[in-house]
Amino acid sequence: MEKIEIKFIRYVKIDTESSETSKTYPSTAKQLDLARLLKKELIELGVKDVIMDEYGLVYAHLDGEKDLPTIGLIAHMDTAPTIRGGNYEPRVVTNYAGNDIKLNATYTLSPKQFPHLLDLKGKTLIVTDGDHLLGGDDKAGVAIIMSIVEYYINHPSIKHCPIAVCFTPDEEIGGGPLHFDVKKMHADYAYTLDGGPSWDINYENFNASSAVVSIKGVGIHPGSAKGIMVNASLLAMEFNAQLDPDAIPAKTEGYQGFNHLCEIKGDIETCEMGYIIRDHDEKKLHAKEKEFIRIGQELQKKYPTSEVKVTIIPSYKNMRNYFDKDKTAINAITKAYDKVGIKYTFSAIRGGTDGATITYMGLPCPNIGNGDRCCHGRYEHVVVEEMYQVFDVVKALLEQ
Ligand SMILES: [Zn+2]
Incomplete structure (x- = not known):
């Protein structure tokens, strides 16, 4: 199987910055470059049911055990219009020592400014060149989901839930769910894999x-x-x-x-x-x-x-209103974390999320972290080991 970080870096190199001022959907045509690549890779992997619709959303389905619920996995392809992304080689820092990482002549990623870095000693980090964002938000999610699909295609004897995948454009400008089609997705519940530590679950937002x-x-x-x-x-x-x-x-x-x-x-x-x-x-x-x-x-x-x-x-509503009444998706994911042996946390998102809108569209959709930190800027970095942890958690979720 191709390494998750190899996929990730391939996607990072494609510029998919969305635009707040555009009147088109998706807001930038370059997002379709990644959509087309993902469609091609899914077909090459051997996924039969792959659609890229007229809005650039990519859907894919993998059959699974008929008596199990269909579980959706969602990630967004665009990156925030705060600072440019793509078209550069991100740097891999192996066995991080807890030191300052010089991104370029001007910018340094330092534990003095970002104390959480000290907890990442010994890990493999992927960092920017100081002039771009990384786009781990949400290409880490995209890479993990693509790896999951590849894994089950390569291991047909492993029993798992039916899987529904969707990659969306324009999340960063609030347009992710605008053309999301709950019917096309046809999942029982779903998860966005978007931002933050691998152990964090979010089902509350503003x-x-x-x-x-x-x-x-x-x-x-x-x-x-x-x-x-x-x-x-x-x-x-x-x-x-x-x-x-x-x-x-x-x-x-x-x-x-x-x-x-x-x-x-x-x-x-x-x-x-x-x-x-x-x-x-x-x-x-x-x-x-x-x-x-x-x-x-x-x-x-x-x-x-x-x-x-x-x-x-x-504007939008807290998805907790829904999950207070129906905890199926929350219970399934906490069970998966328990199975993998990762101590999970719940945190309330101080913002909105596509998952909240999708939940109110009729598909319950909490969020889990994807190993990304400091998103939307030049200090963004992804913890490679955490992407693998999320992979393991999702695998446990799908093999419930
Ligand atoms: Zn995101």
């Missing part, structure tokens, strides 16, 4: 909405403005000052939610602020939304000649 605060002020010559001018930008600052100053991304972690001012543009006449609102607890999310509306109404009353408008736009 509930999310956004708020647009639009303010119309009253403009007049500042020399004769007394009692008349309402400066829209100052009003915006007054609005923001009434929000909880501790409920911002830079001061929160774990289960603490936040309001995040993403953009502000304004002058005296008009000012608009765009916020995202996040909380794992749906009630707390709604309380935060109500606070936006309350502040808006209060300022409207205080400045009757101005116009203060608050619009709340719901």
